[in-house]
Amino acid sequence: xxxxxxxxxxxxxxxIVGLATARALQQRDAGxxxxxxxxxxVAAHQTGHNSGVIHSGLYxxxxxxxxxxxxxxxxxxxxxxxxxxxxxxxxxxxxxxTNKAECTALAELARRGKANGLEGIVHLGPEGxxxxxxxxxxxxxxxxxxxxxxxxxxxSTALARSIEEAGGQVRLQVAAGKMRRENNxxxxxxxRGPLGARKLVNCGGAWADRIARxxxxxxxxxxxxxxxxxxxxxxxxxxxVRNLIYPVPDPRFPFLGVHLTRMMGGGIEAGPNAVLAxxxxxxxxxxxxxxxxxxxxxxPGTWKLFARHLTTxxxxxxxxxxxxxxxxxxxxxxxxxxxxxxSPGGSGVRAQAxxxxxxxxxxxHFEEGPDALHVLSAPSPAATxxxxxxKEIARRALG
Numbered sequence: 001x002x003x004x005x006x007x008x009x010x011x012x013x014x015x016i017v018g019l020a021t022a023r024a025l026q027q028r029d030a031g032x033x034x035x036x037x038x039x040x041x042v043a044a045h046q047t048g049h050n051s052g053v054i055h056s057g058l059y060x061x062x063x064x065x066x067x068x069x070x071x072x073x074x075x076x077x078x079x080x081x082x083x084x085x086x087x088x089x090x091x092x093x094x095x096x097x098t099n100k101a102e103c104t105a106l107a108e109l110a111r112r113g114k115a116n117g118l119e120g121i122v123h124l125g126p127e128g129x130x131x132x133x134x135x136x137x138x139x140x141x142x143x144x145x146x147x148x149x150x151x152x153x154x155x156s157t158a159l160a161r162s163i164e165e166a167g168g169q170v171r172l173q174v175a176a177g178k179m180r181r182e183n184n185x186x187x188x189x190x191x192r193g194p195l196g197a198r199k200l201v202n203c204g205g206a207w208a209d210r211i212a213r214x215x216x217x218x219x220x221x222x223x224x225x226x227x228x229x230x231x232x233x234x235x236x237x238x239x240x241v242r243n244l245i246y247p248v249p250d251p252r253f254p255f256l257g258v259h260l261t262r263m264m265g266g267g268i269e270a271g272p273n274a275v276l277a278x279x280x281x282x283x284x285x286x287x288x289x290x291x292x293x294x295x296x297x298x299x300p301g302t303w304k305l306f307a308r309h310l311t312t313x314x315x316x317x318x319x320x321x322x323x324x325x326x327x328x329x330x331x332x333x334x335x336x337x338x339x340x341x342x343s344p345g346g347s348g349v350r351a352q353a354x355x356x357x358x359x360x361x362x363x364x365h366f367e368e369g370p371d372a373l374h375v376l377s378a379p380s381p382a383a384t385x386x387x388x389x390x391k392e393i394a395r396r397a398l399g
Contacts, residue, residue: 008033009397010188010197012176012211014039016047017378018168018203019159020390021397025201026166027116028394034197035163036174036190043156044282046205047383049348051230051261051269052079054148055089055381058095059249059256062115065364066381069392071117073385074146080387081150084158087264090148091147093244094129096138098332102248103140109248110142120145135240135334147244151264151381179215181370186215200372201397206351208278208376217369219376221353221361222299225280225292228272229320230345233260237341240334241268247333249285250312256380258319258329269345270330270337273319283347285320353377366396373397 008031011022019042037044054074060067062379081088097106113121122128124141132143160170179190179200185199204211209223233241246259263270278298296302306313327339332349353361353376365377373396382389390397 004196006073006185006196006293007032008197009199009201010186010195011035011201011203013037013203013205013208014156014160014170014172015045015203015205016040016043016383017205017375017385017389017393019156019163019202019394020047020386021201021203021288022163022168022170022390023159023166024387024390024394026163026168027266027396028398030394030398031198033163033168034195035168036171036176036195037170038170038175038317040173040393042160042170042172043153046348046351047156048153049283049346050152050380050383051272052149052152052264052386053244053261054090055384056113056118056146056151057116057214057381058109058113058118058142058144059318060112060116062112064380065392066362066385067116069364069385069388070381072272073381073388076387077150077155077384080158081155084155084162086151086155086158088148088150089264090146091097091243091262092132092143092329093147093246094124094132095142095246095248096129096136096333097140097248097305098138100139105248106140106142113142114146118144118146133242135144135336136245138333138334149244149262149264167239176211176214181216184279184371184396186371193333198371199397201393202372202374203378203393205378206349208351212367212369212374212376215369215372215374217367217372217374219367219374221355221376222295223280223376224296224302224354225277225282226274226301226350226352227277227347228274228348228350230269230271231323231326231342232345233268233270233337234341234343237337238268240336252289258326260330260334270326270342272348273316273326274350275316275320276313280349280351282349299356300353301354301356305354305360308358313325350379352379366393
């Protein structure tokens with residue numbers, strides 16, 4: 001790697017958002033594009049550890065960036081998957097209410113879905129729920145036909161391939177370090193030597209706030225990692241789930257609650273819960289980064305979040321350490337599931353943006369620096385919306 005390599009755009013992070021951004025920059029003839037990634041593969045963190053769901057846009061406040069980008073991005077995603085032969089399936093899902101309060105919230109979800117352009121949503125009674133999912137017990141439900149499943153790791157590989165076919169580069173095991181502005185260029189030190197770039201686009205996921213700070217744009221938020229843990233259903237219990245079964249989400253949180261998902265490669269995944277991770281790559285309880293943990297606990301917003309949601313947090317930890325508690329949460333939807341039906345599955349780390357006031361950011365959030373754009377919050381449905389998010393980031397980056 002020569003000491004004088006200079007690119008028009010340097011994208012930091014080869015998750016699905018970074019890759020989609022690089023592709024969108026190329027589509028706008030934005031000059032030379034380089035994507036760098038610390039890990040030895042693309043989609044190594046949030047993208048490669050999510051549940052593989054193609055979201056419909058049911059949950060998001062009409063008019064929000066999330067709602068618009070999910071609607072636009074889902075259509076583009078399906079088209080790209082078909083073109084690139086990436087496995088996907090539009091199978092629909094059922095959202096289940098189990099009490100009166102949830103039925104009220106369900107009606108609001110239906111309203112949002114229709115406002116976001118979803119057609120064919122069906123309101124279900126108990127029998128209607130069982131027509132779609134025979135083993136589910138609920139008071140009311142919604143059938144949402146647009147929801148699907150995809151292999152996002154394969155999709156990311158296809159994006160990287162398309163970037164390189166268009167003349168761009170994706171370099172793995174290249175970690176960004178010190179950054180400075182010099183003669184209207186960004187100079188970025190890496191473990192493989194220095195790089196120059198006219199514009200910097202930070203899609204660093206769980207590390208995006210740290211990268212922004214290094215680039216001289218201290219963000220107003222802090223990224224706090226939450227681990228989502230999954231179980232898989234034993235083969236003898238997989239007949240209990242046909243496609244996707246979701247609870248009505250708690251409107252206080254940007255998490256969707258423990259749900260059941262048929263996976264693209266076969267089998268049924270159950271989860272996730274949401275517990276504080278002790279590392280930004282904290283996929284297990286024993287994964288501890290003193291630097292990450294100190295950053296989380298030293299941020300005032302963390303303690304305000306704990307104070308506001310202590311009871312909920314305790315419940316999440318209980319589900320993490322007790323298979324019986326996890327099975328009980330699933331049993332609200334599918335009463336036949338027992339602890340014996342569950343085996344520990346994978347886990348993912350959500351890069352949750354948190355304000356100093358202790359409020360969880362629930363939409364996309366960008367901050368700008370000189371010739372730099374920092375993507376500081378790209379929550380679910382980031383994978384579904386990735387191609388549309390990439391275009392939005394490219395538009396902002398190009399001014």
